[in-house]
Structure formats: C-alpha cells, structure tokens
Amino acid sequence: MKTNMPLSKPIRRYIAEAERLLDTEITLLRKPEAAPAGTLIDVYTYNVDKNVIIFPANYIGLLKDFVIAKQCTYLLVKGAAAEKGGYLVCSFNPESVYRGMRQIYLDALKDEVKKDKKLPVNKLIEMLFMLYRQFHEDISELPWNPIVNARVYHRMEQLRKTQLYILLKDGKKDMDEMSDMMEIIPRRYFVLDKSMFYARDLYLAKTLPSDKLMPVINIPQMKKFDHLEVKEMLTTRWTHTAWYQSKVFGDNMLEIMERYLRIDWNGEISLDYFADLYKSGVNMTNALIAYMTMKDWFIWEKPKHLLNALDKSEAYEREALTRIFGDLIEDQNVKGGR
Amino acid sequence: MPESQAARFLKRAESYLKQTKYKEALAYAGQAILLEPKNTAGYTLRAAIKSEMGEYAAAVADCDLALAINPNYEDALSKKALALYQLEQYVPALAAATRAVTLNANDASAWYIRGICLEETGKSEEAEIAYAKSLELEIILDIKEESRHVRK
Numbered sequence A: 001m002k003t004n005m006p007l008s009k010p011i012r013r014y015i016a017e018a019e020r021l022l023d024t025e026i027t028l029l030r031k032p033e034a035a036p037a038g039t040l041i042d043v044y045t046y047n048v049d050k051n052v053i054i055f056p057a058n059y060i061g062l063l064k065d066f067v068i069a070k071q072c073t074y075l076l077v078k079g080a081a082a083e084k085g086g087y088l089v090c091s092f093n094p095e096s097v098y099r100g101m102r103q104i105y106l107d108a109l110k111d112e113v114k115k116d117k118k119l120p121v122n123k124l125i126e127m128l129f130m131l132y133r134q135f136h137e138d139i140s141e142l143p144w145n146p147i148v149n150a151r152v153y154h155r156m157e158q159l160r161k162t163q164l165y166i167l168l169k170d171g172k173k174d175m176d177e178m179s180d181m182m183e184i185i186p187r188r189y190f191v192l193d194k195s196m197f198y199a200r201d202l203y204l205a206k207t208l209p210s211d212k213l214m215p216v217i218n219i220p221q222m223k224k225f226d227h228l229e230v231k232e233m234l235t236t237r238w239t240h241t242a243w244y245q246s247k248v249f250g251d252n253m254l255e256i257m258e259r260y261l262r263i264d265w266n267g268e269i270s271l272d273y274f275a276d277l278y279k280s281g282v283n284m285t286n287a288l289i290a291y292m293t294m295k296d297w298f299i300w301e302k303p304k305h306l307l308n309a310l311d312k313s314e315a316y317e318r319e320a321l322t323r324i325f326g327d328l329i330e331d332q333n334v335k336g337g338r
Numbered sequence B: 001m002p003e004s005q006a007a008r009f010l011k012r013a014e015s016y017l018k019q020t021k022y023k024e025a026l027a028y029a030g031q032a033i034l035l036e037p038k039n040t041a042g043y044t045l046r047a048a049i050k051s052e053m054g055e056y057a058a059a060v061a062d063c064d065l066a067l068a069i070n071p072n073y074e075d076a077l078s079k080k081a082l083a084l085y086q087l088e089q090y091v092p093a094l095a096a097a098t099r100a101v102t103l104n105a106n107d108a109s110a111w112y113i114r115g116i117c118l119e120e121t122g123k124s125e126e127a128e129i130a131y132a133k134s135l136e137l138e139i140i141l142d143i144k145e146e147s148r149h150v151r152k
Helices: A009-023 A061-085 A094-114 A119-139 A144-155 A157-176 A187-207 A220-225 A230-239 A242-259 A271-290 A303-312 A313-326 B007-016 B022-035 B038-054 B056-069 B074-085 B090-103 B108-120 B124-151
Strands: A024-029 A039-041 A053-056 A089-091 A299-301
Touching: A009 A024, A009 A061, A009 A157, A009 B108, A024 A061, A024 A313, A053 A242, A061 A089, A061 A144, A061 A157, A061 A271, A061 B124, A089 A119, A089 A303, A094 A119, A094 A313, A119 A187, A119 A271, A119 A313, A144 A157, A144 A187, A144 A271, A157 A187, A157 B124, A187 A242, A242 A271, A303 A313, B007 B022, B007 B038, B022 B038, B022 B074, B038 B056, B038 B074, B056 B074, B074 B090, B074 B108, B090 B108, B108 B124
Parallel strands: A024 A053
Antiparallel strands: A039 A053, A089 A299
16 A cells, blocks of 8 residues: 555555455545545556545545545455456447437437427537436446445444445435536436436435434534434435435335345455455446436446547547438537537 | 745745645745744644655654744644654654644544544544544535535
8 A cells, every 4th residue: 555644544454455355556645636535546447557546635534534445445346356357347339329319319309399498409419418428427336336335334334424424415416416407408317317316325324324423413514414314314305305206216226226235245355255246236237227228328348448438439429419410410519519 | 014935935835745746845845944943834844745755753853843942833743643653653643643632622633643543552432532523523624615616
C-alpha cells in the first residue's frame, strides 16, 4: 500500500488483505476535485499499471476510510473476476446504440403526442444519446453499489455510522438527479431510472437495518432524522415524494435484487468468494436490463471494448441518428455541429 | 493593513503544497520563516509539507519549534500528533492529539488521530468515542462543502 495518510486499523488490515489476495499494490490518492464517492482506477479495467483509489481531500477521517473500503471491495470483486478469467463489463457497439436510441425515440414520440409544450426537434435528437448513455452509466454502476455496501457493512462494523451518512447523502443525490430533465425525457425512462435507485435504497435499508443514525443527530442539519432508523428514513423519503410512480417499478426491481443477492455477506475473503459476488452482480444486472426491456441495448465485453466504445461514442451516435432519421437528419443536428 | 512578504510566501507555499509541488512549497515556507522567525504558521506549514514528503521526524521538529514559541498552538499539536503517528510513536502521538482537541474541540483530524492512537494502544472504547466525534465534525464540514457547491 502506498500512502502517507493516517488510516484506522481495520481499513489498513482490509487493504493489506486485498493486496495479498490479488497480489497487487494499492495506491491511495487524495485530490481536492475527487468525486465524493471516490474513484477506482484499476488494472483490470483501464490501461494502467497500478491500482489507485482517489478520494476527496476534505475527507480526512472515517469518511475517507469508508470511501477506501468501498472502492477496495469493488477492486476485490473486479480483481477476483479477472483472476478467474471472467471479467466482462457492460459495453455498447453501433448496433446496440442504434437499438437503444431508436427505442427511446419511439417512446419519446408517444410522450410528445400527449404534451402541450412540445420539445424542439434538436433537443429531442440531443436527448436520445444522452439518455442512452445515462442508462449505460447507471446500469454499469448501480448493481455493484448494494453488493459493495452490504459487504462493507457486514465486514467493517466500525464504519457503519459513516456508511449510513453516506447512504443518506447518496440516496438524496440520486433521487434529485435528472429532476430538471423530468419534462424533457420520456416519463417511462424517468420512472425506470428512479426505480433503480429506489430499489437500491430499499434493498440497503433492508440489508443494513440495525444501526440508528446516532451519533449524527448531534448535527443540526440531521436533527430531523432523529430516532429514525435508516430503513424508515429511506422508505419515507421515497414514498412521500413526487417519484411515487417509481415505487411500482422499484418494488419489482427490489424483488430482483433480493432474488439475485442471496449472499453470505460475512463470507471469508477469497478469490472464489469475490468471483461469486461478481457473478451475482452480472446476473442481477441482466435481470434488471431484461425487466426494463433493454436487453439488446448493451453487450458484455472485455473492458478494452468499452474503453474503445467510449472513445468512439460520438461516431456511434452519428451512425445511429442517420439510421433512425435517414436523410431527414442534417449533419449540424449531430454532435459536433450542434 | 498590507500583507507582509512572509504572508505572501506562506500563501504561495500553501498553493504549491495543494499542487503537491513539495520542493517549491518547502522553498517558500523556508523564506517565510527566515523573514518572520517568530511566526508559528511558517513552522506548521513546513511541518505539513514535510509530512506529505514522508519526512515525519523533520515534521515533528518543526512542530516543536512552533510549540516553543506558543505551547498552546493547536495546529502544531495536531500536525505533531499526525507525524508521531506515522513514526508509530502512538503514546506521544496520543498525548499531542489529546492536547490538540482540548484546545480546539472542532479539529476533526486531531480527533481521528486520537481515535487511531487509542485503538493502537488497546483502548477501543475510548477510540470509538474519538472516532464518533471526528465523524460528527467531518459530516458538518461535508454538509457545509455540499451547500457551498450548491450555491456555486
């Protein structure tokens, strides 16, 4: 482990175990502009020669430890899958992009008919790939979140209160995400996206139920959550809001999560254990994709394929738009000319 | 009141430290100390730079220079605790962290170091209290940071 920052004992032990198991080295990096959830740049996914966990510079204590624990667990899942020869990621190619964007377009047309205020054509065109990418991003990340959180919760008791705070914070952020786009994107996609987060929060609320929000109630901003358990908090949040529609779909997604995540969260650290976690994540991802009828939107490929696809994403978008609109699409409507 | 040359050097040193340009940071902190040898901030900043460079014993020495000028300088105690922890001198690190939080109960970092040192010295119940206090302060800072981003 390469770091010059203080770390609590359990987290040092956890990193050491991960390094031993994967026969690798983990570098910890503090950066002011880092994402609050931290970032993992790993040798299994990217063209890099070392694993780096980056976390926000203002996280100095247990918040930092939790971000590291989460990213370290994610590294174990990826690393174990790679060691066992089966690490694939959710990727896309021109054909899958076309299918996804075409479906979004057809759904958007249905929505537009019912709207008083129509979306300008250029905005509608712009929205297709943006929404496709949003779902790609969410489906690539979201299923691993409950897996990593549940594992950390069960293995690192010392971080539970920190974890509860982060979960409440993340849940709020994910709930608010895209709310400014509510009137623009087809309702079906708005609801489906929210439902995924609803299901994740409810799953975590059920899986990590035993800690109350102490001691954070001493913080004025958290006072309103006094005496609420995290389950109650997350449930209340989702069922008393404008996203109530998400509940119908979200309950089904929650059922999917529960079906695919029947896991002994306290399992001993081993490559087989983490490779199994990876398999559960893949199966759950596929089930969620199928539930959202997006089966032909994405493909499982080697990480290199995804890096290449991300590089070529503008070209894929252009190609899909030309296939959907034919001669009707003018080049200036396509990214780069907008 | 116009900003002194030493204060300007300290700002530059801080800026280089943030950019992880330690050599430059060290040079400016050194200049500031030369200009104002009684300014405790110069020594603690140099201690922070040295800690980042992994020169923990030198960091402790700088903190001691600051504490010789002002024994109640909380920032120096906090940074000294951190450097001593890195040197695995948990008992003196704990003493420095404890004194730091006594002088400034809102130092999240000092509470955290105190927690780690208590854990290392087998006092896990006390460690839990220190961690809880550190977390509480960190969350307050995080909430403030979030609202700053929202306002932007």
